[in-house]
Amino acid sequence: MKNSSISRxxxxxxxxxxxxxxxxxxxxxxxxxxxxxxxxxxxCGVQLGCTTYSYxxxxxxxxxxxxxxxxxxxxxxxxRSVAEEDLGLPQPPERPRGQMTEQEKADFTKAQxxxxxxxxxxxxxxxxxxxxxxxxKFKTAGIKVHILKFAPSSWSDEEIDYAYDAAKVLGxxxxxxxxxxxxxxxxxxxxxxxHSLAMYHTHQQPAEPGFSFDSIFKYSPANMLNLDAxxxxxxxxLHPNDVIIKYHxxxxxxxxxxxxxxxSNPAGANMPFGKGETPIADILLLxxxxxxxxxxxxxxxxPIPEGSDAAKxxxxxxxxxxxxxE
Numbered sequence: 001m002k003n004s005s006i007s008r009x010x011x012x013x014x015x016x017x018x019x020x021x022x023x024x025x026x027x028x029x030x031x032x033x034x035x036x037x038x039x040x041x042x043x044c045g046v047q048l049g050c051t052t053y054s055y056x057x058x059x060x061x062x063x064x065x066x067x068x069x070x071x072x073x074x075x076x077x078x079x080r081s082v083a084e085e086d087l088g089l090p091q092p093p094e095r096p097r098g099q100m101t102e103q104e105k106a107d108f109t110k111a112q113x114x115x116x117x118x119x120x121x122x123x124x125x126x127x128x129x130x131x132x133x134x135x136x137k138f139k140t141a142g143i144k145v146h147i148l149k150f151a152p153s154s155w156s157d158e159e160i161d162y163a164y165d166a167a168k169v170l171g172x173x174x175x176x177x178x179x180x181x182x183x184x185x186x187x188x189x190x191x192x193x194x195h196s197l198a199m200y201h202t203h204q205q206p207a208e209p210g211f212s213f214d215s216i217f218k219y220s221p222a223n224m225l226n227l228d229a230x231x232x233x234x235x236x237x238l239h240p241n242d243v244i245i246k247y248h249x250x251x252x253x254x255x256x257x258x259x260x261x262x263x264s265n266p267a268g269a270n271m272p273f274g275k276g277e278t279p280i281a282d283i284l285l286l287x288x289x290x291x292x293x294x295x296x297x298x299x300x301x302x303p304i305p306e307g308s309d310a311a312k313x314x315x316x317x318x319x320x321x322x323x324x325x326e
Contacts (some may be wrong), residue, residue: 054300069204072315230257
């Protein structure tokens, strides 16, 4: 952390000391997660949450997801594709198994093209009252939809407007999309139009030669970084706090996961919290100290242990971070 407001050595030393007494053991289990009557995952000023992508392997209509969130005591989320799926978005055709014939390839391609148009018409005809009802469900459960995760940068202009209308109705600060050159050039202008934000989720791109986070911000003042701290560490081996300190005023959410570093064996592997090498405690304690308005969302990607499920593992991950902060 070059010439930052915090000395890297001093900060990491304090973080290590705090983590030594606060961090939960690596054999922490779901039975250790206390039951809470009301969801509240804001801990010592740091808002913890999750992206609903974490539940992709489970039934995840909105009513299902709410129950998973209550199990973990989570009161703030990044809402992913479950929103449109719940409302009846036309779904992709089933891909033929095995080696496709030329005719099957042609039929499948045609079906995908037809689906894109069907989805567009569905979006443009959907009453925003459906999203109002969805927001009420989350509000009744005590859960705020902080960010809406669509991938609208490849959609038509009308569909991007629809996406931002939905984001507003749900009460979010904006939309997250996957980082790409097209996305960072296109989406920010729509965010400006709707007085919202466009946030870009990174994967292994920071390890590519010549990559710079600065490129995100040059196209629009509404462009923000959704840093995936686990992917960043797993790809580069560098400390995510260097990025967080430099761009803290351009970050509103961080995805958190535990991974091994690029020189480990296995390299860049997703692990249960506490068993990887991502400096999770350092990240959380930095945010606690600086009080920046940056939320931390679990993105569960490690293999689910036998006898468990994604809902339980998210709850374990949240409790792991809670114990670091308290």
